[in-house]
Amino acid sequence: MSEKVLQYNKPSLQGALTVPGDKSVSHRSVMFGAIASGTTTVEGFLLGEDCLSTIDCFRKLGVDIEVEGTNVTIHSPGMDSWKEPPEVLYTGNSGTTTRLMLGILAGSSVHTVMTGDASIGKRPMRRVIDPLRQMGAHITGRADGQYTPLAIQGTTLQAIDYNMPVASAQVKSAILLAGLRANGTTIVREMEVSRDHTERMLRQFGAHVAVDNGVVSIEGGQALKGTHVSVPGDISSAAFFLVAGAICENSQITLHNVGINPTRDGIIEVLQKMGATMTITPNDDNQAEPTATIQIATSTLKATTIEGDIIPRLIDEIPILALLATQAHGQTIIKDAEELKVKETDRITAVVTELKKLGAQIEATEDGMIINGPTPLKGANLQTYGDHRIGMMGAVAALVTDGVVTLDDAQCIAVSYPSFFEHVEAVRNN
DSSP: OOOEEEOOOSOEEEEEEEOOBOHHHHHHHHHHHHHSBEEEEEESOOOSHHHHHHHHHHHHTTOEEEEETTEEEEEESOGGGOOOOSSOEEOTTOHHHHHHHHHHHHTSSSEEEEEOOTTGGGSOOHHHHHHHHHTTOEEEEHHHHTEEEEEEEOOOOBOOEEEOSSOOHHHHHHHHHHHTTSBSEEEEEOSSOOOOHHHHHHHHTTOOEEEETTEEEEETTOOOBOOEEEOOBOHHHHHHHHHHHHHSTTOEEEEEEEEOOTTTTHHHHHHHHTTOEEEEEEOOOOOSSOEEEEEEEOOOOBOOEEOGGGGGGTGGGHHHHHHHHHTSBEEEEEOSOGGGGGSSSOHHHHHHHHHHHTTOEEEEETTEEEEEEOOOEEEEEEOOTTOHHHHHHHHHHHTTEEEEEEESOGGGGGGTOTTHHHHHHHHEEO
16 A cells, blocks of 8 residues: 655646546457457557556457557457466456456357456446346356356357346446357347447447447447557546646646547536536547547536436546535535445445545435535545545545645556646646
């Protein structure tokens, strides 16, 4: 663990940043490049620990992957050429790697064992494994497959028509990736639309995916062809600087090349609803993932209610939105967010516990939290729970607190944003 002591003395923030590549797109670029035949080139890849875990897993399967800065090249003859790994596939802290790999490996020709760190060992996997077993997948594991480690014996799969019980891009993606190798047409029905990076990228790699009003279908037996992927800046990482720019005095920050995928842009909608001083200039670059330049400045914020179908579009941003709400006028209510309980940690409990230490007026509910503001924050010793988003929430809070904020484990932030503290220093203007 790497303790970090932060004393920023309420700086203004000025300048421009390009946030690291989108984590979800970076994961998928390597996965799809490994499935495809031919060469795939990726620019703007996120060199975070989670995405590097994905690269490591496919290298163990015999895929040739070169990394040069944020450029990644994947050479693969296709999925049927994968070799059975002699060692366990280790996915680290990455739920995306673990869950999507289950869908990919279920229809492969190899036997694998997969495990992750202590946090992954507590995260529910049956939500993925149950529909895969309906397709004929052979997967065993702890508590009948609820937890890692998991053993996967690749086999021939059959298509299913599946109603999603929860909005989860990871579950949807695992089923669609299994469906790519299944006999028949696999259909996934969503009550609330989750992020659609998988559908967009499958098309980039030459697959036909039909999407109609929350119903996604893919025909089995389609082959993917290597291509070029340009990874946008991660809006979940940009969120921390969007909030910092809004709540720090005399601040103005410009963020370049931010992904504004409509299944991920809930943070922008909430900031606008709360009265943030913000301009968004879309880029006209004809990429599979839309991007924009976003400028944010110090704002007078009003409270709001965050609920319903916007939740899947900002689920990862709720910790930093909770901090934002402590500086808004009125009572902010966050609900319909039970999914936070099964993230890297129970994020409802973690957010409420740590913001209370700083003096926030915040209470947990069964499916979210209630926050009253604006509230002056004071220094405290914060726990990150090994969760990168809780760690960055605490670091942004340090920008507006009186006194010192200590993070018990700042290293966890490297999972998604290795250059986070360098970027804070780049815009900090004391």
